Amino acid sequence: MAQINKYRPLALVVAMAAILSGCGESTSSTAGSDYGDKTPSTPTPPTTTFNETKLLVNLTDNVITPTYQAFKTLATSQQQAVIDYCSAEKSYVAGSARTSVDTSLTAAKTSWQQAMAVWQEIEVMQIGPLLANSSTLRNNIYSWPVVSSCGVDQDTMYFANGDINGTVYDISRRTATRRGLDALEYLLFNPILSHSCKTTPTVLNDWNKKSTEQQRITRCNFASEVSKDLIANSDILLGEWLGDTGYANKLKTAGSQGSRFESAHAGVNAISDGLFYLDKISKDAKLAKPLGICKGCTSGIHPESVESPYSDNSVNNLISNLKGFEKLFLGNGSNASNTTGFDDYLIEQKSAATSTNMIASTKAAIAQLKTIEKSLATTLNENPDKITASHAKLKSLTDQLKNDFITNLALKLPETAAGDND
Template identity: 45%
Template sequence: MGHTFKPLLLASALALVLSGCGDSTSYTAGSDHAVNDSNDDSSTPTTPPTTPTDPNGPEFSEKQLLVSLTDNVFTPTFNEFDSKSDALPSVVKSYCDLEAVFDPSQEDSDALAQLTASKLAAQNAWKETMVSWQHAELMIVGPLLANDKSLRNDIYSWPSVSTCSVDQDVVFFENGNINGNAYDISKRSDKRRGLDALEYLLFNDTLTHSCSSTSAGEVLADWNSRADQARKVSRCLYAVEAAKDLAVSSDSLVAQWSGATGYANVLKSAGEPNNKFNSTKEAINEISDALFYMTEELKDYKLATPLGLFNNACGTSICPESVESRYAKHSIENIRANISAFEQLFNGGGDGNLGFDDFLDNQSATDTKTIMLQGISDSKVASEAITTDLQTALDSNTPAVTTTHAKVKDVTDQLKNDFINKLALELPATSAGDND
């Protein structure tokens, strides 16, 4: 069931994990790492003892950190996304079945009310699935990282999107073939599938296609002249197919994650014989790489770009058109979900579970932990202060968006510096040398 972020500004591949080997507490200290061993007067870093970070909490080790993050954060997140994705096709189909038989010429208010409610249910189901996915976006490891993130991109290819490609596949699917070959959505490019395609199909009320005259192709030659209802039905039918395909992709993620040979067990057994990770530190580094979604994609693409701090569709000015979920107007909800997922990875999901906060305590870096926890809290508060959709806020409440960007940047500055150094981890290749 496997399927296929190509970032616009940054390379999509994460850094290679650290080389070397060792057990769950061995490591090479970063340049700012504080060694706490009064019996060692040499300049060589020593291995810290495996000690509880909290007298009432679990004993810390790198292996137990991997177990905690896998069982308490990754697995529940992927399972929840799979559950939401599996439920989506039936909700979308219920709406589209009504769209297919609706006759606008009849002026039937009851039928219109039923259709409107059903469409809203499909849109809300998409929003729930998107929030669940935005948690997973902070957890791009293993199956979601493999093959140049092909499975991740099949699920959600943003910021590499093409509504024109979606428009074309609406008709290709309707025709049932492409150049004589039977239509198969699983063989189509990621820009034509996934949550981003579904957003366009379910929330965009403009029925003309989005292609230029030169890119529309023969397949869309008569699209704009079709009756409105016929175009709504065609888009709806393809939305059902895209929702089914999304469910297949989420099932594939869970299948590759679970079971005796699944990636969850690969992480939990890191450093053991025949494991892809020679040490627990290598596996932890893959997870810390995933945290850097908060730096490039969240801080830069979702906030700085529409704020005009980077080039965007409007040049270098504030640009509501450059937000993430512009059709569903769901951008700020996505941002809040990203921050929440970062917090879950940082604190192990809460409830006293081991997280990176405990790792920092174990490495005598409680000051960094405290600063980052405050930064996460401040980011959440700032994002919650945006009470409209992000497009509106960019125009009418720019200071609130600017503050959210600044608070997220406080966290990512710590992430790229003290966090990496104190835990003796390596920066992802996409962040190396980035001093923003």
């Protein structure tokens, strides 16, 4: 009995704790059809027989790596084309015909467009090194929509002077808005030679005193430097991607012991995050914003917001985005014998309809964009319905991406895709 009394307080506490822990909240709810936030933030990975590692290996080895390597190749030929153009510019004798100069400039522009076409495919393949340190490497190669023509004008002169306030000019230390494909586009395609700054910075005080020819040479000299920098950055990308310690290998071994990914599914999720470029950038920034129809956008047509305004390359960029997406989705890369892609994963998850619909939507969006014969900016003014239709086609695809795709594969929506911008 004394023993019982001794333990009575303890028994009371245990009983109270049991009662308290059992007093949970009960909740019932009803929601409207538009009530959002239906997607679980941490979906449970599916029970599947699908080999996610096989998917990772194919997408890495046969799609992403060859595309990164192709960009390096094109960046190298691009540099040569720019050097050739510069030589022609420097050889030009004032008053003579500019035919040879224009020919080499056209070749340089074509080379830029070829490199850009591959880069726009890479835009939907941003993972690992391209996202590290606030996307520093990606922005150094291509920073759109954050671009600064005034900044490029200033660095054109800084480079020509060889120093910035007594420090030797080093493009690798310069901010991303003054280098990369966007800077090169401005230097090669912009026919206006006066600087673009609203107020003249000190470094550009003497710009307008230069002759037209001096201005062209100064610009092409900096274009050479920018194209050289692009090769350096594509080398950095491949260096961090390839090799035993490269990111590609980490992706392919996702889920194994010591991997940075806790599972192969987490690796798949990292690739799928990149696909959402189509939603926030391709659809919203490249189309909805110029159309003035995105959340928070100023209404009305905004041709000044289009991508690649000097080269009129905007539509090609969008098509390349979709082609890059299509490669990843279908798993179609350098090895035709292995085409394991997201479509196979969906079919395995008994979501063949989603796969079929998304493939069709991708092709439909590309086809619609190909009907745009003039530049995006011009078409916005002349025939905005065509742009609206392109946006609608793209939205159809991204809606499936945000809903059916991630739900059927139990993938997590990337943070950047939270909320609806439409």
